[in-house]
Amino acid sequence: MTYRKVGRVVRYENGILISVSESGEAFEEDGVFHARPAVEGTAQTRVSVPHSAGADLDSFVAKTQANVAQTLLSVRSGRIERFIASAGTAIHETNGSKWTEESRRVHISLVSPPLRALIDLASFDVEIVTTVADVLARAGGERDAPKRLRLAPNVSAALLPSLIGELAMEQSGGGFDGHGRPIETRAVTHDAPPNWYRPGYAVRPVRAWMNIRALPFGRVDPEVPLAIALLEPVHGTSLRVLCIDGGDVFPATIDASHIAAVSRAEPVWYPYAAGSFGAEMML
């Protein structure tokens, strides 16, 4: 079974705009994983994403440049340390399935020494960036974790992969996995996931729960302090977060192993692990 991918991605990375076109294929033979640029045709013909998708990317480039400019202007507090925005279109083909995928990614790290806030999104959202930047600028000293705490969707999405088997959640159906099999809605358990995650053609696919979402339960108390942003990548269920409690803003390290409630609001997809839906949660 050979997997083929043809795609184009444009990426803004700290002041440079890079456009990459490539096609690759991967297969297993006698237990050996092989990955290489696609062998048929020339580079020009191999890289032929649909015309409309190419136009979309060109439009994304223009939009990204505008969003970047707007973000740079709007973040008046602190400093943008890292700013990466990308959009891609790819055609995948394997195991008798062929599908097109579009992706958007934004990564921003904001610093207000000694704190660094990390933002990862699947669409450009200038508002959340400016909100986090403004809150970060008001941060005081480290405090103990509040007894009860809400996690904003962008925080809970990063945590969710660490709670597999511990919190009631499901894999959201739709699309295909790295072996060309349909991704079906399933309860997420400790058992081996039915699907395979292939983040790039040159990466050996691994079993993974894809596009996971926590099932709503309980009631999220809107008066409880809110963790609005990650200050470090997630380590298991230990999170270092930026918290808002009334007019106070402070960093805290929390143990998020016990979730008391998950909001019923429509969750938002975030690019963590093999896809994770963020919804407000309460510890």
Next chain:
Amino acid sequence: MTTFSIASRDELWVSGALVETRLMHGVATQRGDSIEASDARDERLVRACDSAIDTARATVAALRDARVRVVVRATRENDVEAVETTMTVAVDGVSVVTTPSDALTDYELLHRPRRGAAPLRGAIVWQNGSAAVLLHEAFGHASEHDAAPVAWPSWLSIEAPLVSRRETFRDVPLLRMTHLIARQTDAPFALPDSLIEVQLVAGGGYDPMTDIVTVDVAVSSAGPFTIRRSRAEVAASLAGASGEPIRYPGVICSREGQELYVASHAPVMITDGLL
């Protein structure tokens, strides 16, 4: 306008058996702040890769109990060609980064006794060129980030030139170290009574926001441990050095997700006050 072309072969061998193999090639052309890249194939670079990886494979056969990742990169940047072969050799979770010519010697390092039980206190003697990793983080990466100067000992000189480098045609080039060579001139060298000897380092990091240097020691007379100190504290801790720079078996340096080999050399050095 600048043009960067690359071909690479990347193989993973476990206990003498090939388990993963990758070929990658492409070209990136930069005009101002814009780069256009594709996976165009440069036959000359691919042939250079194939030739170099044949040599590396001959070495892999001797590393029977190891996990070995071999990466050959053949590059051309503005008409300057280079071929680089690195081998990351791991045994029981500890690794070195080496080249085919040094692989067997460095492989032996991984088979030396590792169970250090000395108390974690006193001075550190950085054997085997391992101080180069400490300086890679505290001096090299700080230079990449244009950090404020700190007071290094007058007997120490560090060569760590920065050039525009990238891992693949898909990446944005960054100012990165090519190598780091630390040298001493008439440095003091008095071994203290209480000391820990460091042989191999697992990794490290430098945070430009906090100016904190982290080094994870993998093999020492005190076992594995981690150092987290400010750059100024690292500089102030350098208490002595002896001899010529020794090649440390390898630093694969990761920044912005781009992994690049940085050759690293340092004399035997003493630090005091890091524990």
